[in-house]
Amino acid sequence: xxxxxxxxxxxxxxxxxxxxxxxxxxxxxxxxxxxxxxxxxxxxxxxxxxxxxxxxxxxxxxxxxxxxxxxxxxxxxxxxxxxxxxxxxxxxxxxxxxxxxxxxxxxxxxxxxxxxxxxxxxxxxxxxxxxxxxxxxxxxxxxxxxxxxxxxxxxxxxxxxxxxxxxxxxxxxxxxxxxxxxxxxxxxxxxxxxxxxxxxxxxxxxxxxxxxxxxxxxxxxxxxxxxxxxxxxxxxxxxxxxxxxxxxxxxxxxxxxxxxxxxxxxxxxxxxxxxxxxxxxxxxxxxxxxxxxxxxxxxxxxxxxxxxxxxxxxxxxxxxxxxxx
Amino acid sequence: xxxxxxxxxxxxxxxxxxxxxxxxxxxxxxxxxxxxxxxxxxxxxxxxxxxxxxxxxxxxxxxxxxxxxxxxxxxxxxxxxxxxxxxxxxxxxxxxxxxxxxxxxxxxxxxxxxxxxxxxxxxxxxxxxxxxxxxxxxxxxxxxxxxxxxxxxxxxxxxxxxxxxxxxxxxxxxxxxxxxxxxxxxxxxxxxxxxxxxxxxxxxxxxxxxxxxxxxxxxxxxxxxxxxxxxxxxxxxxxxxxxxxxxxxxxxxxxxxxxxxxxxxxxxxxxxxxxxxxxxxxxxxxxxxxxxxxxxxxxxxxxxxxxxxxxxxxxxxxxxxxxxxxxxxxxxxxxxxxxxxxxxxxxxxxxxxxxxxxxxxxxxxxxxxxxxxxxxxxxxxxxxxxxxxxxxxx
Numbered sequence: 001x002x003x004x005x006x007x008x009x010x011x012x013x014x015x016x017x018x019x020x021x022x023x024x025x026x027x028x029x030x031x032x033x034x035x036x037x038x039x040x041x042x043x044x045x046x047x048x049x050x051x052x053x054x055x056x057x058x059x060x061x062x063x064x065x066x067x068x069x070x071x072x073x074x075x076x077x078x079x080x081x082x083x084x085x086x087x088x089x090x091x092x093x094x095x096x097x098x099x100x101x102x103x104x105x106x107x108x109x110x111x112x113x114x115x116x117x118x119x120x121x122x123x124x125x126x127x128x129x130x131x132x133x134x135x136x137x138x139x140x141x142x143x144x145x146x147x148x149x150x151x152x153x154x155x156x157x158x159x160x161x162x163x164x165x166x167x168x169x170x171x172x173x174x175x176x177x178x179x180x181x182x183x184x185x186x187x188x189x190x191x192x193x194x195x196x197x198x199x200x201x202x203x204x205x206x207x208x209x210x211x212x213x214x215x216x217x218x219x220x221x222x223x224x225x226x227x228x229x230x231x232x233x234x235x236x237x238x239x240x241x242x243x244x245x246x247x248x249x250x251x252x253x254x255x256x257x258x259x260x261x262x263x264x265x266x267x268x269x270x271x272x273x274x275x276x277x278x279x280x281x282x283x284x285x286x287x288x289x290x291x292x293x294x295x296x297x298x299x300x301x302x303x304x305x306x307x308x309x310x311x312x313x314x315x316x317x318x319x320x321x322x323x324x325x
Numbered sequence: 326x327x328x329x330x331x332x333x334x335x336x337x338x339x340x341x342x343x344x345x346x347x348x349x350x351x352x353x354x355x356x357x358x359x360x361x362x363x364x365x366x367x368x369x370x371x372x373x374x375x376x377x378x379x380x381x382x383x384x385x386x387x388x389x390x391x392x393x394x395x396x397x398x399x400x401x402x403x404x405x406x407x408x409x410x411x412x413x414x415x416x417x418x419x420x421x422x423x424x425x426x427x428x429x430x431x432x433x434x435x436x437x438x439x440x441x442x443x444x445x446x447x448x449x450x451x452x453x454x455x456x457x458x459x460x461x462x463x464x465x466x467x468x469x470x471x472x473x474x475x476x477x478x479x480x481x482x483x484x485x486x487x488x489x490x491x492x493x494x495x496x497x498x499x500x501x502x503x504x505x506x507x508x509x510x511x512x513x514x515x516x517x518x519x520x521x522x523x524x525x526x527x528x529x530x531x532x533x534x535x536x537x538x539x540x541x542x543x544x545x546x547x548x549x550x551x552x553x554x555x556x557x558x559x560x561x562x563x564x565x566x567x568x569x570x571x572x573x574x575x576x577x578x579x580x581x582x583x584x585x586x587x588x589x590x591x592x593x594x595x596x597x598x599x600x601x602x603x604x605x606x607x608x609x610x611x612x613x614x615x616x617x618x619x620x621x622x623x624x625x626x627x628x629x630x631x632x633x634x635x636x637x638x639x640x641x642x643x644x645x646x647x648x649x650x651x652x653x654x655x656x657x658x659x660x661x662x663x664x665x666x667x668x669x670x671x672x673x674x675x676x677x678x679x680x681x682x683x684x685x686x687x688x689x690x691x692x693x694x695x696x697x698x699x700x701x702x703x704x705x706x707x708x709x710x711x712x713x714x715x716x717x718x719x
Contacts, residue, residue, distance in 0.1 A: 210411035213378050218425035218472070219399035228424075232415040 065300075072096060072297045076287050096294040110295055112264055113271035117250060117299075119182065120267055124189025125246030132192050132241045136199020137230055141212060151200070157193040162254060170258055184259045185267070189249045195241040202237030203230070239313040247303055268299045326390045327351040328512035329358075329375060329480055334384035336370050336536075344370040346536035347384070352480075352529075357506055357513045359527030361520060362559075367536040368516045372482050375514060376405050389479055399428075404473035405482040409489060410465045412457040412472075418444070419453040422471040443475040446505060463494045470502070474509055481506075481513040487522065499525060520560050524548070532556050554609060554655070554712040557705055563614045563645060566679040569653040569709065570610040572603045580627070581610055581704070584652035589627030590701055599716040600706060608715065609655040611705030614645070617681035618698030620689065631696045632679065634689055646689050649676040655709070 017025070037047060070086065071079050073093040082088030100110045138144075139151050169188070170179075178184035207230045215225045253269040260266055266274070272295045279288035329352040336345040345367040352358040360368040373379040374386060377398035386393055393401050404425075412421050419440050420427075426436040444450045447467040457465055466486060473481055486502070487495045503526060506513055517523055523530045524544040532539040532547065532555070540552040544560075551557035557565050574580040579590040579600060588610075590600075600608075617630075632648035654677035681697055689695055706715040 208409075208411065210407050210409060211413065213376075213398075214405070214407060214411040214472075215413075215424070216378070216398045217376055217403065217405045218476075219428040220424070221399075221428075224428065229413055 068293060068297050068300075072290075072294045074290065074293075076289050079289050079293065092290065096290045097298075100291055100294050100298065110268075110271065110291070110298075113266050113268045114298075116182075116265060117267040117269075118302075120185045120189065120252075120256075121246045121249040124186045124249040125242060127186070127190040128192040128195055128245035128249075129238055129242040131190055132195030132199045132245075133231070133234060133238050134226075135196045136201075136237075137203050137207070137226060137234070139196070139200040140203035141207065141209070141230075151196075154191070154193050154196050157191075158197070166254065166258060169255075173259055179259050180262050180265060181259075182265065185249075185252075185256055185265075188255065189245070189252070192241065192245045192248070195245055198241055198244075199234070199237055202240075203234060206237065207233050236313045239310045243307060243310050246306060250299075250303060268295065272296060272299065327387070328354045328356070328389055329514060330385075330387040330390075331371070331375075332385040332387070334371065334374060334386060335382045336367070336374060336379060337382045344536055345374070348533075348536070348538055350531055350538065350541060352512055352514060354512055355510050357503070357515065357526060357528045359515045359517060359523040359530045360533055361517055361523035361527075361530055362533035362539075364518055365535075366533040368518075368533050369484055370536075371533070372405075372484055372514060372516045375401075375480070376403055376482050377401050402479040403482055404476050404478040404480075405484065406469045406473050406486045408485040410457075410469040412465060412468055414457050416456070417453065418449060418455050418457070418460070418468050418471075421457065421468055422449075422453075422475050425472065425476045439475050440471075443471045446474065446508065447471050447501075462490055463498065466490060466498060467501070470505060474505060474511075477509070478511060481509075481511050481515075483513065483515045485517055486515075487517075488519075495522075502526070521562060524560065532559060534559075550714070551705065552714050554611075554707045554714075557611050557707065557714070561613060563680040563682070565611045565613050565705065567609055567611050567655040567707075568650070568677055568679075569655045570608055572600070572606060572608050574604060579604065581608075583610065583630065584650065586630055586651070587627060588630070588699060588701060588704070590704075603706070603708075603715060607709050609707040609709050611707065612679075612699060613703065613705075614680045614682040616700040616703040617646075617683070618700065619683050619687045620695040620697055625698075628701050629696050629698050631694060632681075633676075634691050634693050634695055635678075636691050637689055639685065641685065643682050643685055644687065644689075646681045646683055646695075648679050648681065648695075650679050652677045654678065655707075 067084060071084070073091050073096075074082065074088055075090055075092045078088045078090070078092070102109070135154070139147060173179050173184050178187070211229055211233075212225055215229045220228065250267075251269060252267070253273065256265075256267050256270045257273070260270065263271075263274075272292055275288050275295065276292045279286050279292060282288070329350070331348050331350040334345055334348040334350075335343070337343050348367070348371060350358075350371075360371060362368050370379060374381055375388070377393070377396065381394050388401055388403070413424065416424065419437075422443055423436050423440045426439060431439075440453070441450065444453055447470055449464070449467055449471055452460065452464060452468075457468065460468065466489075469486065473483075483502075487498050490498060499522060502515075515522075515526060523532075524547070527544055529542060530544055530547055531541040534555050540547060540556045542550075547556055547560045551560060551565075554567065558567060568583055571582040572579060573582055574589075581588040581590065630650060632650045634646055634648050636647040638645040638647070683689065704717070706717055707713065708715055
């Protein structure tokens with residue numbers, strides 16, 4: 001028997017399919033793999049009750065988002081006088097949006113805060129993801145003295161609420177000259193215990209030991225094994241950690257509040273908070289409320305966009321074909 | 326100088342489990358050596374030690390005469406095919422095969438050339454652009470082979486490479502691997518739990534059990550002259566029938582007492598061999614299923630066994646006759662025998678199971694009692710205490 005006859009079309013997997021075809025196939029396969037609800041053994045009434053409860057909870061979580069979208073179109077008076085969950089004249093959405101990026105209060109602008117937030121989130125979240133990737137791989141695939149102890153110390157940090165360490169953190173910062181420094185914001189964001197834990201579990205499940213063994217025998221060094229073999233398989237996990245840690249930095253309010261006293265260093269959370277306080281103190285005379293609402297809306301949009309961009313990584317099949325089961 | 330030389334190789338895990346117990350094994354250049362044994366016998370551990378993926382507790386490992394105990398896998402010049410292939414799922418077939426060459430910083434042109442050459446040997450030339458996920462099981466297996474042969478390593482290591490394939494493909498890939506082996510000519514160490522694979526593929530076969538080497542020889546040797554009860558029961562399919570028996574007889578005569586039946590050995594043969602010394606003692610007698618003669622042909626006196634047929638399995642070209650016989654079954658595993666309850670059961674057992682292979686049209690029916698002729702020249706004898714073979718001068 002010749003070699004070419006062994007590779008006959010009989011045992012090939014068919015021609016490569018397009019991305020769209022693959023997505024459609026995967027969606028259909030997912031549907032086919034799910035057990036139909038009527039086979040769960042639940043009574044019809046139970047299903048209805050659960051569905052209603054879920055819908056109610058969804059409404060409950062969506063109400064603030066709906067409110068902020070509707071009220072971003074209103075003027076200051078509109079916000080206070082019209083029905084909160086419906087639009088009113090004048091329609092000021094674009095006016096509010098334009099106003100947001102002008103220097104309305106004279107000592108720091110939304111644009112500056114937005115830039116700060118992007119910087120903190122990119123460096124802090126990105127750095128946390130990179131470190132979680134390294135650490136997760138190390139904990140999952142290497143045995144070294146004290147590896148378990150280190151891991152438990154890091155995961156143990158999950159149990160400590162951030163508020164509890166704020167005061168000591170502030171004192172340390174004061175000594176280390178990190179007050180009013182961007183590093184004061186970025187450094188603590190670099191370690192994500194959840195990220196390390198997630199990545200360790202993810203590597204355990206998605207980077208088979210055999211693959212690393214094979215690469216070692218193929219003559220790859222450890223760094224090369226990490227970057228060329230393990231890292232591509234860790235991407236979906238890393239994207240999860242990236243999203244979680246970027247969102248964590250993006251939404252962080254407490255830490256920047258205590259370490260920044262300069263308006264130009266504020267992230268969006270603190271900046272909008274300051275506007276909100278000013279608006280309250282002025283008793284509705286400052287015209288800042290539409291900006292607080294619009295500022296809040298613009299703040300959440302990048303996170304929704306990030307989620308939509310990253311969600312395509314949450315699909316199975318990365319390991320397909322590597323390991324026979 | 327051997328290509329692979331294991332000298333008193335021992336592996337004790339941190340848990341205290343002894344996976345490999347003073348293994349001595351030499352593989353000559355260009356030889357296809359098979360390590361075979363039941364699961365947990367240490368064969369994969371031995372292979373991983375040669376690869377450098379497990380460290381060596383004690384003993385010496387030489388590759389091509391060089392001691393490599395502390396040498397990292399990438400400096401050993403070995404290639405390995407893993408049981409589950411371990412292909413890089415995000416790389417194309419071409420990059421999978423060429424990965425080791427990339428690591429050695431071999432120029433792109435030469436790399437492509439060698440990848441293409443390896444791929445054509447394995448019939449993968451049309452699949453170089455595919456990812457592993459788009460390949461069938463047999464194709465993935467060949468990619469794993471390609472990754473090994475492209476390197477032209479001193480030693481090939483294969484860890485049950487066929488166990489994930491279906492039966493038909495396995496037979497096909499068996500021939501394929503041998504073809505590639507002959508073409509490349511590299512020393513190969515092949516691990517399997519399947520005795521058929523071991524017998525059909527190995528130049529020499531090492532039978533391992535509980536981390537110890539039971540026998541190392543050609544497939545013919547293992548089959549014709551198993552050194553121990555374990556090898557006798559492990560090699561051959563269906564397995565050898567093994568019964569406890571007593572050896573009797575005076576002067577130049579030797580009679581095997583099997584339950585209520587007797588087999589009379591040729592006088593000269595018994596004296597020539599070491600069997601004479603066992604006269605008056607218990608032995609374990611082994612009869613291969615194919616050494617029963619079809620019933621109906623009048624057997625010589627003292628050269629037949631009467632059995633009760635329980636089940637007949639027609640295979641087309643032959644048939645397997647499962648029977649019970651009035652005798653005590655011998656267990657290949659002494660651990661089972663040391664259990665007093667089990668011991669009692671064996672002694673109390675009045676019937677033992679057995680298999681005979683007959684021609685396809687021999688009229689034997691389940692539930693009937695038949696008398697098989699027995700080829701007395703082909704009997705195997707084992708010491709019931711040492712479990713080792715008794716020399717019969719066959």
